[in-house]
Amino acid sequence: MAMDKTVVSASEAVADISSGSSIAVGGFGLCGNPMSLISALLDLGSDDLSIVSNNCGVDDWGLGVLLANRRIRKMTSSYVGENKEFERQFLTGELEVELTPQGTLAEKLRAGGSGIAAFYTQTGVGTQVAEGGLPRRYDGSGGVAIASPPKDVRAFGVRGEEKQFVLEEAITTDFALVHAVRGDRHGNLVFNKSARNFSPLAAMAGRICIAQVEELVEPGEIDPDAVHLPGVFVHRVVPVGSAIEKRIERRTVRSTEGN
Template identity: 60%
Template sequence: MTATAPASAKVDGDVTTRKVWASAADAVADIPDGASLAVGGFGASGVPDLLVEALAAGDAGGFEVISNNCGTEDYGLGLLLAAGRIRRIIASFIGGNALFAKQYLSGELDVELTPQGTLSERLRCGGAGIPAFFTPAGVGTPVADGGIPVRYAPDGSVAVTSPPKEVRSFPGAWSDREYVLENAITADYALVHAHTGDTEGNLVFNLAARNFNPLAAMAGKVCIAQVENLVEAGEIDPAQVHLPGIFVDRIVHAGPQNKYIEKRTVRDAVED
């Protein structure tokens, strides 16, 4: 599913490359109805906002989204949520997005809640070709036993719950605990944000933006990356590459990201 950039894709006026696309709109234009999307970001940090905005400006919908959370009501994945374009979310945190909670509780949205570390490992395993793994996280809770509401009915009753998962123990050093089986996650597309990328797709993430972005990129069959700084292949020190270009199919030069602040906390003025 590796894509070829259109002939109109240009960098610095004259340089045309296989992976660099002219715009976010071009890069996401072929994402169809019902596609699954692994999306980077943690809160408002490292969100591929330009790609999500381009997707929201199109007509496709019915998406299944895999992401730590769903942005805020007016930023990131919250834009797709507000437009009614998401049918199912695998996430670890509903957070401060009141619309996310409202759609979940009213039965408009299926939600698979997953422990945060488990979610990250499910994405990593998907990218590494590992179909499943055992973890102690969630044993003895509804995560393993089942019963977490996945979908509510319009009257507020629970329509669908999560199924129970296999739990087992292992000999040796692991014999004193039980472990639950978790399946890996892959997605049709990955949308990620990086601080710097080169024309071959090698990416460098900045500080907290190196959260779910590399993992989402690995799990996507087609990975689309927006980068703040685009450089030629070879300009990034190989030792500084966080994600090799083999995982990245399309690159959009987004320029500096809007540093959206999810929650602003200030203290009251102190009188002299």
């Protein structure tokens, strides 16, 4: 792998993402969405995509732009409540959805990137997450065409008490798309605040990780203790500048006294 991983443009960086690819995408809500890469992927025209991300953006932002253009076949997500088109496609049977508890999704990505095949967790024990039957795809008439399968549940002794745990398989994908506030030419990345929740994990899970960065610096300019994701996980770096649009999911203001 070349040490200088910079790529001139987002379109060049995503050029080999073909139809049918699986992609892990970073971000948390609308924070840290790799919009330059998503827009380039939209322009590329690839479809039948299987996306793993905490959420699917909104109707006109984030992964929502791919969804609106029928580019996504399946979403593996935790939170999908902000996208009306997502709801419509799911209920009409156009979109397959694998709902996953948020912490479990994060650990599935981390495990995949760490070479761990599966792990046991208490999250989901006693629910359809473990027992199966969660709708993944509807048939368009209100029936369930594809339901989640049951998962292996085992008892383990924890602190002298036997508890039930459900087996969760790790996630790996063909590609990963992430946004970082800073990165160097070797691919070492720094994420801003809550964008760090999922972005490093998504990056780890992708066999080819593509990062757009607001600030590109030279190797050595990032303090090693400040690196959130080592460059060993990153294959392409695209500088996009800091003037890119950054949306706020819900703007909340406090009324001044007397108003």
